[in-house]
Amino acid sequence: MEKSFLIVGLGNPGKEYANTRHNIGFMILEQLAKHFRFEWRENKKFSTHLAKGDQDEKNILLTKPQSYMNLSGKTVAKLAGYHKIHSERIMVVVDDLDLPLGSIRMRPNGGNGGHRGLKSIIEDLGTNSFPRLRVGIGRPDLKQKVSGFVLSKFKQDEIDQVEKMIMIASKQLICWINQNIQTAMNNYNGDYSPKNKEETDDEIRRNDHP
Template identity: 40%
Template sequence: MSTPAPAEAESRNRRELLKSIVGLGNPGLQYVSTRHNLGVRLLELIRRKAGGNEFRSQGRVSVTTIFLAGREVELVRTRTYMNLSGPAVAEWAEWAGIGAEEILVLTDDLDLPLGRIRFRPGGGSGGHRGLISLVEALKTDQFPRLRLGIGAPPPNQDPADFVLEVESPEEEEMWNRILPWAAEAVHLAIGEGLEAAMNAYNGALGPGELTDTESEGGM
């Protein structure tokens, strides 16, 4: 049997990396439609599209298993508040034998334009409390993430208040179009690897992104 070429081996290894998807958000019905819960909402959409079972409680997280791009993938959402996400995920990952580099984190992002999505293989938290908690608990910032752009708050508004606001009707309508597209991006990341997903989706315009005027009108 011939030995795979280095590029082929690297591609194969990258495809095998992602074993779990974690959606960041706060528990409780009052947070379901807030900007800070976009990660959980995308995770739930991925579960439904894959025909996965309902989440089951396991310690400080809720988990379910789906088949995505022909592979078994664990979906995880925490049962803790956003700023305590890290210990809950780290505890589960240790139990499951999954490394930080094998986890794709879905998270909202103030620094991305509204409706834009972007994959990153790792990096800083950008001040996001859920990511700060994950970096501290996992003892590394080298875990992949898909950032979901919610745009910057108005100049006179505290970002902490902005992310906990319920989306405007215009934003909600936009995300109803964007999230299925983002779910397709995650499917590609699981099946073909993070680099393939980055090349295909980073910088791409999503279906029905709001213009600056529409966004300001909906705030």
């Protein structure tokens, strides 16, 4: 029987939020859709953008909820219910202030960590037992408010790092689909910031075929 996987990228809709730190989940799913050659389509029934298809007897759904962050749970719960997807096969890709830029951490479950999108999904699914991929966006300096920081675009000198992080996160998600969460965590969880460049390049080469 074909297994279904739902991968949720969290972000805010609208051109003004494109490529902001809070929308790293959208950016990673866009890369994943390119890898699978899935096309994005608007789905008004579920208030989302969907890209889907079959890969190796697996049905994969990528979704970017088009409600604001704190209402993401409604879309996720409706999609999961409609497609009968168990919570262990729902992956949420989310930005994380507590991780430095360049770090990624996949986990099988957990709390909301103060993130409104995760909070909404936990409430609407009625469980926190779903995997999530936390993607580090760093923290603002003392002069900048958190609210302004998460809605800011990445700096020019961060772009290369962000692109590398998106690529690695995509590979980790593919590994999760094709193998399992433990393998994906063991192979890819880590700090891929410039200070760890040599280790980062080694990891990419070693895990180049998830």
